[in-house]
Amino acid sequence: MLQNMARSFVIYIIGIITLTLGISLTIQSQLGASPFDALLVGLYRSFGLTIGSWEIIVGFTIVMLNAIAIKAKPEWFAMLTSFITGLGIDSWLFIQGSWLTPDNWLEQSAILLFGIIFSGIGIAIYLESSFAPNPMDRSMVIITDKTGLSFGISRAIISIALVIVALLFQGDVGIGTLVNALCTGVIIQALRPYVVLVKQKYVVPSMKAS
Numbered sequence: 001m002l003q004n005m006a007r008s009f010v011i012y013i014i015g016i017i018t019l020t021l022g023i024s025l026t027i028q029s030q031l032g033a034s035p036f037d038a039l040l041v042g043l044y045r046s047f048g049l050t051i052g053s054w055e056i057i058v059g060f061t062i063v064m065l066n067a068i069a070i071k072a073k074p075e076w077f078a079m080l081t082s083f084i085t086g087l088g089i090d091s092w093l094f095i096q097g098s099w100l101t102p103d104n105w106l107e108q109s110a111i112l113l114f115g116i117i118f119s120g121i122g123i124a125i126y127l128e129s130s131f132a133p134n135p136m137d138r139s140m141v142i143i144t145d146k147t148g149l150s151f152g153i154s155r156a157i158i159s160i161a162l163v164i165v166a167l168l169f170q171g172d173v174g175i176g177t178l179v180n181a182l183c184t185g186v187i188i189q190a191l192r193p194y195v196v197l198v199k200q201k202y203v204v205p206s207m208k209a210s
Contacts, residue, residue, distance in 0.1 A: 013084070015125030020088030023089050028100050029112035031179075034184065035181060039162050040058065040171075052087055055082055059081070060079060063135050121187070
């Protein structure tokens with residue numbers, strides 16, 4: 001049991017590390033981050049701290065709002081995702097430092113493209129781990145349950161709201177935000193079967209053997 005949980009945690013961490021690499025690249029592209037990350041950049045620009053710190057703070061806020069919405073205890077385990085994601089974003093931005101500064105639109109586009117691809121790969125991997133929930137994904141499920149809207153529409157509503165709030169705080173909203181919103185889901189859907197295949201080939205057999 002503990003070995004299975006440990007393997008799921010490893011898959012989860014690999015996914016988060018890959019995801020946060022993608023997030024940092026989209027931010028470095030200066031063409032616009034995802035709606036949620038654009039808000040984090042806006043809060044960083046307006047109030048200081050770090051982008052990763054705001055990931056943790058906003059994640060905590062969402063966990064509390066989710067608990068209020070469903071009249072239940074907060075899902076504290078969901079904070080693990082926000083904490084590790086925040087730490088990962090700050091770590092990657094520190095590693096990239098000032099050397100990853102695009103000088104023209106072509107370089108910006110390339111960095112954005114790699115960022116979106118890595119984000120999609122990371123999400124596909126950590127979703128397959130089923131280790132810890134994401135506070136924002138939980139919000140989408142709650143809205144879907146409360147309103148009867150489809151998950152896609154709920155996601156669109158939250159994305160639009162995030163973009164509006166991000167703009168109010170001078171967030172990192174641009175063409176990259178739109179491309180991110182349109183492409184990330186497609187990448188995740190395309191890659192998840194391969195992630196499942198790798199898991200079944202290498203991870204599941206080792207679980208059975210143990």
